[in-house]
Each structure stands twice: as structure tokens, then as C-alpha cells.
Amino acid sequence: MDAHLSERKAQIITKGTGESAIECSKQSLAGSVSQRACVFCGSRVVLYPITDALHIVHGPIGCAAYTWDIRGALSSGRDIYRNSYSTDLREKHVIFGGEKQLYQALSGLIDELKPKAAFVYSTCIVGLIGDDVNAICNKVSREKEIPVLPVQSEGFQGSKKDGYKIACEALLKLVGTKNNKAVSPISLNILGDFNLAGELWMLKDYYEKMGIQINATITGDGRVDDICNAHQAALNVVQCSGSMMHLAKEMKEKYGIPFMKVSYFGIEDMSDALYEVATFFKDDSLMTRAKKLVSEELGKLLPALSFYREKLQGKKAAIYVGGAFKAISLVKALRLIGVQTVVAGSQTGNQDDYKLLTELCDEGTILVDDSNPNELSAFVKETGADIFIGGVKERPIAHKMGLGFCDHNHERKEALAGYEGMLNFAREVYSSATSPVWQFTKLSS
Amino acid sequence: MLLRHTPKEIKERSALTVNPAKTCQPIGAMYAALGIHGCLPHSHGSQGCCSYHRSTLTRHYKEPVMAATSSFTEGSSVFGGQANLLTAINNIFTIYEPDVIAIHSTCLSETIGDDLKQISEKAKEEGKVPLGKHVIYCNTPSYVGSHVTGYANMLKGIVDYFPESTGKKVDCLNLISGWVEPADMREVKRMAKMMGANTIIFPDTSDVLDAPQTGRYTMYPKGGTSISELIASGNSKASLGFGEWATKDAAIKLENKCKVPFEITDLPIGLCATDRFVQALSKLAEVTIPESITTERGRLVDVITDYQQYLYGKRVALWGDPDQLIPLVEFLLDLDMKPVYIVSGTPGKKMAAKLEKLLSEKVPEARYKNGELADMFLMHQWIKNEPVDLLIGNSYGKYISRDENIPFLRMGFPIMDRVGHSYFPTVGYMGGIRILEKILGLLMDKQDADSPETSFELVM
Numbered sequence: 001m002d003a004h005l006s007e008r009k010a011q012i013i014t015k016g017t018g019e020s021a022i023e024c025s026k027q028s029l030a031g032s033v034s035q036r037a038c039v040f041c042g043s044r045v046v047l048y049p050i051t052d053a054l055h056i057v058h059g060p061i062g063c064a065a066y067t068w069d070i071r072g073a074l075s076s077g078r079d080i081y082r083n084s085y086s087t088d089l090r091e092k093h094v095i096f097g098g099e100k101q102l103y104q105a106l107s108g109l110i111d112e113l114k115p116k117a118a119f120v121y122s123t124c125i126v127g128l129i130g131d132d133v134n135a136i137c138n139k140v141s142r143e144k145e146i147p148v149l150p151v152q153s154e155g156f157q158g159s160k161k162d163g164y165k166i167a168c169e170a171l172l173k174l175v176g177t178k179n180n181k182a183v184s185p186i187s188l189n190i191l192g193d194f195n196l197a198g199e200l201w202m203l204k205d206y207y208e209k210m211g212i213q214i215n216a217t218i219t220g221d222g223r224v225d226d227i228c229n230a231h232q233a234a235l236n237v238v239q240c241s242g243s244m245m246h247l248a249k250e251m252k253e254k255y256g257i258p259f260m261k262v263s264y265f266g267i268e269d270m271s272d273a274l275y276e277v278a279t280f281f282k283d284d285s286l287m288t289r290a291k292k293l294v295s296e297e298l299g300k301l302l303p304a305l306s307f308y309r310e311k312l313q314g315k316k317a318a319i320y321v322g323g324a325f326k327a328i329s330l331v332k333a334l335r336l337i338g339v340q341t342v343v344a345g346s347q348t349g350n351q352d353d354y355k356l357l358t359e360l361c362d363e364g365t366i367l368v369d370d371s372n373p374n375e376l377s378a379f380v381k382e383t384g385a386d387i388f389i390g391g392v393k394e395r396p397i398a399h400k401m402g403l404g405f406c407d408h409n410h411e412r413k414e415a416l417a418g419y420e421g422m423l424n425f426a427r428e429v430y431s432s433a434t435s436p437v438w439q440f441t442k443l444s445s
Numbered sequence: 446m447l448l449r450h451t452p453k454e455i456k457e458r459s460a461l462t463v464n465p466a467k468t469c470q471p472i473g474a475m476y477a478a479l480g481i482h483g484c485l486p487h488s489h490g491s492q493g494c495c496s497y498h499r500s501t502l503t504r505h506y507k508e509p510v511m512a513a514t515s516s517f518t519e520g521s522s523v524f525g526g527q528a529n530l531l532t533a534i535n536n537i538f539t540i541y542e543p544d545v546i547a548i549h550s551t552c553l554s555e556t557i558g559d560d561l562k563q564i565s566e567k568a569k570e571e572g573k574v575p576l577g578k579h580v581i582y583c584n585t586p587s588y589v590g591s592h593v594t595g596y597a598n599m600l601k602g603i604v605d606y607f608p609e610s611t612g613k614k615v616d617c618l619n620l621i622s623g624w625v626e627p628a629d630m631r632e633v634k635r636m637a638k639m640m641g642a643n644t645i646i647f648p649d650t651s652d653v654l655d656a657p658q659t660g661r662y663t664m665y666p667k668g669g670t671s672i673s674e675l676i677a678s679g680n681s682k683a684s685l686g687f688g689e690w691a692t693k694d695a696a697i698k699l700e701n702k703c704k705v706p707f708e709i710t711d712l713p714i715g716l717c718a719t720d721r722f723v724q725a726l727s728k729l730a731e732v733t734i735p736e737s738i739t740t741e742r743g744r745l746v747d748v749i750t751d752y753q754q755y756l757y758g759k760r761v762a763l764w765g766d767p768d769q770l771i772p773l774v775e776f777l778l779d780l781d782m783k784p785v786y787i788v789s790g791t792p793g794k795k796m797a798a799k800l801e802k803l804l805s806e807k808v809p810e811a812r813y814k815n816g817e818l819a820d821m822f823l824m825h826q827w828i829k830n831e832p833v834d835l836l837i838g839n840s841y842g843k844y845i846s847r848d849e850n851i852p853f854l855r856m857g858f859p860i861m862d863r864v865g866h867s868y869f870p871t872v873g874y875m876g877g878i879r880i881l882e883k884i885l886g887l888l889m890d891k892q893d894a895d896s897p898e899t900s901f902e903l904v905m
Contacts, residue, residue, distance in 0.1 A: 027516065027518060028492060028514075028516045029516065029532070029536055030514075030515050030516050030528075030529040030530070030532040030533040030536065031487070031513050031514075031515070031516075031532060031533030031534065031535070031536030031537045031540075032513060032514070032516070032536065032540075033485075033511055033512065033513050033514075033541065034492060034495075034496075034514065034516065035496070036492050036496060037492060037493045037496035037497070038491045038492045038493025038494070038496070039491075039493070040491075040493055041493045041496065041497070059552070060469055060552050060587035060588040061462060061465050061467060061468060061469050061587070061591075061790070062468050062469030062470075062471070062472070062494070062497065062552075062587050063469075063493075063497075064462070064465065065465050065467070065468035065469065066468065066497035066498075066500070066501055067497075068464070068465075068841070070500075079447055080450060082447060083448075083463060083464055084462075084463065084464050084465060085461065085462075085463055086461075086462045086463075086465065087460060087461065087462075088461075088462035088465070088817070089588050090588050090589070090817070091586070091588050091589050093588070094552075094556060094586075094588050100460070101460040102460075103460075104459055104460035104461070105460045105461035108458065108460070108461060109461065112450075112452070113450060123552075124490070124491055124517075124522075124551070124552060124553035124556075125552045125553060125556045125588070127522075128522065128553070128556045128557065129556065154522075155490075155491035155492070155493045155494070155517075155553070156490075156491040156517040156518060156519060156521065156522045156553055157518075157519055158518070158519075159492060160493075373509060373511060373662070373664070374540070374541065374664065377662040392500050392503055392504060393496075393499055393500055393503055393509075393510075395503075395507075396503060396506075396507055396508050396509045397509045397662050399507075399658065400509060400656070400658060400659070400660075400661065400662045400663075401660065401661065401662045402658070402660040441658055441659070441660040
């Protein structure tokens with residue numbers, strides 16, 4: 001069996017074989033066992049961590065059920081975002097429309113829960129049955145005097161990445177609507193961190209130690225009021241370029257706020273994120289504090305890491321994650337602990353990120369866009385990888401093949417960002433790659 | 446307090462589901478299709494549906510779950526998904542080489558009006574289906590019924606396509622399995638074997654979703670009902686469907702198609718439902734009930750007798766699917782417990798009627814609701830008004846369990862935060878002992894944790 005279809009050939013390259021740049025941003029082939037999701041999924045995961053907003057899914061029950069509290073985005077405040085609210089459309093609504101259903105559900109919930117804003121997610125059939133979600137949202141917004149934002153995330157419009165953009169559009173309707181917060185000239189918004197396992201709190205702590213005010217966190221541990229005031233920050237720092245770049249670009253355009261793309265995974269990228277921010281503010285004291293912070297953190301971290309580096313030296317890793325930008329950080333972080341990346345791929349990477357990723361990887365590394373289990377298992381076999389870094393659907397495949405696994409997606413249980421996160425990452429990679437279970441995978445005869 | 450905003454006061458709701466006790470049809474169709482050997486389920490809709498179903502099943506089973514998708518685009522939603530599905534069928538047989546593609550629709554493709562029958566026939570005409578390979582399909586509009594309906598519809602799709610009748614009946618009994626775990630299907634096979642019955646079970650997810658670690662990834666694990674068995678089921682002398690919601694339609698269809706008479710029993714959960722299942726199996730397969738089965742039954746009864754004092758009068762709230770809930774309620778009553786609150790998002794008037802019959806005399810205060818607006822929010826409100834001693838249901842009960850400090854037995858789908866459900870059966874007499882062990886463990890743990898030192902006891 002061929003590992004891949006001829007149509008997919010341009011989406012798979014091996015570094016150093018003279019192949020041209022990888023193709024990406026293509027629609028998945030019909031019939032593929034793609035690991036990708038849809039527009040709704042993209043919008044929902046991005047907006048979901050806004051803790052004091054109401055999130056209601058307009059559609060049949062599935063879309064609400066499958067996204068009920070699945071992302072470990074933590075809150076320091078309210079937690080209505082962890083419930084599942086749905087209009088649960090039935091056949092009669094498909095025939096006669098679901099507007100009334102939506103109106104009643106929204107009004108009732110806003111009275112009951114008093115959220116700061118409401119997001120209304122449209123699913124596939126809402127567009128088809130012709131519900132005027134915008135009109136309902138406007139009406140409820142007027143009546144209840146809170147922002148009610150339609151998120152036009154009908155799944156069929158594309159992949160998860162397209163959903164990110166739609167989520168950003170909804171956020172843009174909030175940004176700039178309030179000016180009721182004291183914002184320092186040395187302030188920033190953290191974009192694209194979702195506070196999985198409390199990662200955002202770590203980052204916030206780093207920046208605050210440097211003397212920077214954190215204005216809005218979008219969307220991890222997010223607050224509607226902060227987002228409304230987000231235009232007052234001096235800088236947008238964007239992680240997870242796929243999901244929040246659109247917001248950053250639009251805010252630059254509209255409010256003149258510059259942005260900077262960073263990553264918080266691994267020592268190098270994390271430290272760069274702090275230094276670049278310090279440089280941006282042209283304030284020596286910030287840089288001094290950043291250097292002090294980094295040296296203190298590294299002073300703790302490096303001795304602790306050396307154990308793992310020694311044990312993991314020479315191990316090989318396969319990476320398959322959501323975006324290619326994350327893969328770049330992972331390659332570097334793995335290198336730091338002695339692990340060579342032999343497969344690097346993503347569901348929705350873009351050309352720029354793939355270019356960087358290709359440059360960074362060693363000769364012979366397989367790079368792949370929008371892969372599937374068959375391909376991934378063939379690549380793993382071909383390259384002799386020892387460990388797989390991926391998400392929920394990849395874990396059992398890796399385990400069946402006898403590979404260690406580290407979840408770098410929603411289901412991470414420990415913070416992987418920052419310095420502390422680097423140590424957690426090393427520990428997780430080590431514990432899984434060297435688990436005694438792998439010696440039992442076959443019964444010796 | 447994750448659910449601190451759940452108010453005690455129960456207001457009339459007309460248009461809102463909060464924390465559902467169901468999900469949509471397609472995932473049921475996908476689960477059922479995985480019980481055919483060498484089958485790749487196919488989701489005819491947007492990419493997200495397939496991804497969600499695979500992720501949910503993976504979270505429940507910690508197993509690779511394979512399924513393909515038509516990857517709908519804006520264009521397909523305007524012009525129909527025929528082109529996508531034809532390409533998909535071609536690509537799937539070329540690259541993934543399944544023996545069967547089991548297509549289910551989604552709310553999107555249903556609303557557009559794609560005709561799966563016509564498209565799959567066209568694929569065949571165009572030579573996209575290699576010789577000896579099969580394309581089956583079923584309609585699973587997400588806005589009708591629930592995940593259970595989707596499971597039932599895929600079973601109908603299987604029966605529609607495979608069984609053939611030669612006109613000569615053979616000594617074989619079809620066991621049409623309701624939505625249970627791989628371990629349950631394995632347990633039913635074990636019991637049938639003990640009874641000496643010659644059976645064909647479908648679907649059968651054992652050895653598919655509880656596959657061993659072998660150091661190899663195989664797209665099609667060794668389990669699942671084989672195609673030859675599915676075809677042969679048309680010659681069986683009878684069918685026994687266990688789980689009415691999930692299997693009745695398929696059993697009727699098989700009778701109409703191949704003249705295989707059928708009986709439907711409850712899922713064999715607990716003592717009496719297992720008794721009825723064993724009796725039906727004995728009657729239809731024309732085998733006697735061996736002593737080994739009677740001994741297992743005796744063991745279950747023995748455990749009940751030994752621990753009755755811990756069970757008496759305990760109030761239980763449970764949620765899930767009608768096929769599980771009905772025999773479970775009956776079992777709880779036989780244990781002298783009080784099933785007081787029952788919720789299922791799955792519609793069907795029969796559920797209330799069956800519960801009424803079981804509960805009206807013994808637990809007149811019981812409240813139950815299924816179908817629209819029967820959700821975990823309502824369940825929580827009931828509990829807030831008068832608490833219970835035990836919760837039984839899928840993982841979504843953990844919020845209530847934590848907030849109200851109530852022991853919680855995980856049963857049903859999905860279970861995303863505990864292990865065991867796919868390995869240890871809850872059906873049959875042995876499954877009854879397991880349920881009992883779990884219930885007693887929880888109640889006794891609670892008693893140990895809460896009792897003051899003076900009444901903290903070693904022997905229980």
C-alpha cells in the first residue's frame with residue numbers, strides 16, 4: 001500500500017533531497033482520514049477561554065456536546081464558559097427556522113447568568129436554513145445592553161484555520177469599545193495563549209516581573225472588559241500565529257498597535273520573547289530585569305535539564321501539531337534536550353512557517369502538511385522515531401506502535417510553556433520515551 | 446463549585462439545552478460501523494464532524510479511531526456533495542483499502558438533500574468500488590433523535606446491504622447488539638458459547654476498540670463482524686436484539702428482508718434483564734441453560750444477599766441512554782435502592798412508559814424525563830432540591846459529583862476520565878457483580894470517609 005496519494009505528494013518533502021518548498025493551505029482531499037477539524041472548531045477553541053462571556057452554539061446538539069469543556073483553559077474568575085449551551089435544533093427548526101429558538105435561549109440565559117458579552121456560534125445548517133443570526137444578535141444586544149456577537153462559523157467554509165479568522169472578527173467588534181481602564185505606556189496584550197494548564201499565568205508573571213503591565217489576555221483567562229480595552233495597550237505579543245495573527249494585523253491597522261510574533265516553548269524562544277519585548281520598549285531597566293529573570297530561571301532550569309539531555313541523547317522525535325509555528329519551537333526545544341526531529345508536520349501550517357521549519361530541521365527530516373494516520377505511521381517506521389509529539393488523535397496510534405508520546409495540544413496536563421514548562425516537557429518526553437512498558441510490547445518466545 | 450450558577454428553582458425552559466445528556470446521530474453510526482471487520486466509517490459532511498467523533502471515541506477508548514470525511518466546502522454546500530463523495534470513495538479504496546466503506550450523513554448533507562443511495566450506486570457504476578468491496582450507507586440527520594438513533598440507523602444500513610437468504614435456514618442465532626462496550630460484546634459471546642449456542646453477533650467492537658498493544662499500528666484491527674457472517678445472518682433461524690432503541694429497527698428489517706424472526710430483549714444489565722436475555726437465548730437458539738450459567742447467576746444473587754444492608758433505600762440519580770437506563774433502574778430496584786431521578790436526551794415515548802411501570806409503585810416520588818430539554822442541568826436542579834446518595838452516568842456527572850459531594854459511578858458514553866469500561870463488562874451476571882462491586886465500593890468509601898472515629902469500622 002502506498003503511504004500517500006499522488007495528489008498529496010507536494011505536501012510531503014524530505015529535507016536535503018532538492019524537493020521544492022512544501023505545498024500547504026490546500027483543502028483536504030475528500031476521503032482522507034485527515035486529522036483536521038472545521039471552521040466552527042477553530043472559532044470555538046479560540047473564543048472559548050473568554051471566561052465571563054456566554055458561549056451558545058446555534059445548531060443541532062453535536063457541535064455543543066463535542067466542545068463541552070474539552071479544552072483545559074483555566075480561569076481565575078467565572079466559569080460559565082465551561083458549560084455547554086445549545087439551541088439543540090430539531091427537524092422542525094430545520095424546516096421552519098430556528099430564530100425564535102435562538103432568541104429565547106439567548107434572552108433567558110443573559111437574564112440568568114448576566115454575562116459580560118455573548119458569542120453565538122453558527123453551525124453548518126444555520127446558513128442553509130436561512131436564520132438571520134445577525135438580526136437576532138442585534139436585537140438581543142439592544143434589549144439586554146451587552147455585546148451579542150455572531151460568530152459565523154459554519155463548518156463547511158473551510159478548516160480550523162479559517163475559523164480562527166472568524167473568531168478574530170468577532171473579537172474585533174469588542175476591541176475599542178471601552179476606555180475605562182488605566183493602561184500604562186509600558187503595557188502589552190498577550191494574544192494567542194489559551195492558559196492551558198495555567199501557562200498564561202506563568203507568562204504574565206514573567207512580563208510583570210520585567211515591569212510591564214498586562215492589559216488584555218486574548219483569550220486565555222480572558223475578560224470581556226479587558227478585550228474591550230485592548231486597543232489601549234502599547235504592544236500586541238502574538239503566540240500561535242495561526243489563530244491570532246489576523247487580530248494583531250487588524251489592530252495595527254485600526255489602532256496603530258504594533259505586534260510581535262513570539263513563541264513561549266523552549267528556552268531560546270521564551271527568552272527571545274522577553275528580550276524582544278524589552279527592546280521594543282527601549283527601556284534599559286526592562287532589559288536589565290529581563291536578563292536577570294532569564295538568568296535566574298536558567299540557573300534553576302539548566303542543571304535540572306542536564307539529566308534529561310543525557311538520558312535522551314540520540315533519541316528521535318516525530319512532531320505532528322496544529323500549526324507549523326509551534327513545530328518550529330518544538331524542534332528547538334527537542335534539540336536542547338538531545339532529541340533530533342525526524343518528522344515535522346502540521347494540520348494547518350502556512351508557507352512562511354514551513355519555510356522556517358524546513359531551514360531549521362536536519363537533512364533527511366520529513367516535512368508534511370495535513371497528514372493522516374497511515375502516512376504518519378509509515379514515516380515513523382521509516383525514520384525510526386522514538387517519541388511522538390501530537391494531539392488527542394495521534395496518541396493511541398503512537399502508543400500502538402510502541403512510541404513514547406507527549407500531548408502538546410489541548411490535553412496537556414502540565415504547563416509546557418516558559419522555563420518551568422520546558423522542564424515539564426523534558427520530564428514528559430523522558431518519562432514516556434524511556435517508560436519500562438516499551439520492553440513489554442512483545443512477549444519473548 | 447463549577448456549577449455554582451445552577452439555580453434550585455426549576456423554571457420552564459422552551460428553547461435551550463444546557464449540558465446535554467445526548468449527542469448527535471453520526472457518532473453512533475461511526476461506532477456501529479467500527480464493529481464490522483475491515484470497515485472504514487465515512488462521514489459525509491464537513492471535516493469537523495469526523496474529527497469530533499474520532500476525538501470523542503478516542504477519548505473514551507484511548508484507541509486509534511479511523512474514519513474518513515467528505516471534507517465539504519462552500520461549493521459542496523451549494524452544489525451538493527456528490528462530487529466530494531465520489532472522489533472520497535475512490536480515494537478511500539485506493540489508499541486505505543478497507544473491505545467496507547460505511548457512509549453516514551450529517552445535518553449538512555441531509556439539509557442539502559444529498560441522496561446517499563443514488564451516489565453510492567453511481568460510484569459502483571463508475572467503477573469506483575473494486576470487486577469484492579462494499580459501500581454501505583445510512584441517513585443520520587443530527588437534528589433527529591440522538592447518538593443512539595445513529596447507531597440504530599447504521600445497523601439498519603448493515604442489514605439493508607449484507608444479509609442474504611438462500612431460503613434454507615441454518616442452526617444459527619443472530620445476536621444484534623445494542624450500544625454497549627467491546628467488553629460487553631465479548632461477554633455476550635462468552636455466555637452464548639457457554640450455552641452452546643451457534644451465533645453471529647453484529648456489530649462487534651471487541652478486538653477493535655480494545656485492541657492489544659503489539660508494537661504495530663494496524664488500520665483495521667482483527668475484531669469486528671466479518672462480511673461472510675453478515676451475509677450469512679440472512680440464513681439464521683432467528684435474531685435476538687438486545688437493546689430496543691438500538692436494535693429493533695434492524696431486527697424488523699432483517700425479518701422483512703430474509704424472513705428471520707426476531708425477539709427483542711433489554712440489554713442484559715442486572716439480574717432480571719440477564720435472566721430474560723438468557724431465557725430468550727435458550728429458547729431461540731434451542732439450547733438448554735447450563736449449570737455454569739446458573740452458577741454465575743447464583744454468585745450475583747449471593748453478593749446481593751451479603752450486602753443488602755448497605756443498599757437499602759439509597760437514592761440514585763442516573764442518566765444515559767434508554768437501553769441502559771431501563772434495565773439499570775430495574776436492577777437498582779431489585780437491589781432495594783431508589784432510582785429517583787432519571788434523565789436521557791434520547792427521545793422515545795416508550796421510555797417514560799417503561800419507567801412508569803417499573804417505578805410507580807416502588808418509588809412513586811421518582812422523576813424522569815427524556816428527549817428535548819432532558820439535560821444535566823435539569824438533573825442538577827432536581828438534585829439540588831433533594832439530594833441523592835449516588836450518581837450513575839457518563840463522565841459529565843463529575844461536575845455535579847464534585848459540587849454536591851455525591852459518590853459517582855461512571856457508566857455509559859462517553860467516559861473520558863476513568864479506565865475500565867472497555868475492558869470489564871457490565872452485562873450478564875458477572876457484569877452485575879461488577880456494577881454491584883462498584884456501587885458498594887463507592888458507598889462504603891463515602892461511609893469510611895464521613896464517619897466519625899467512634900463509628901469508623903474495620904469490618905463492613
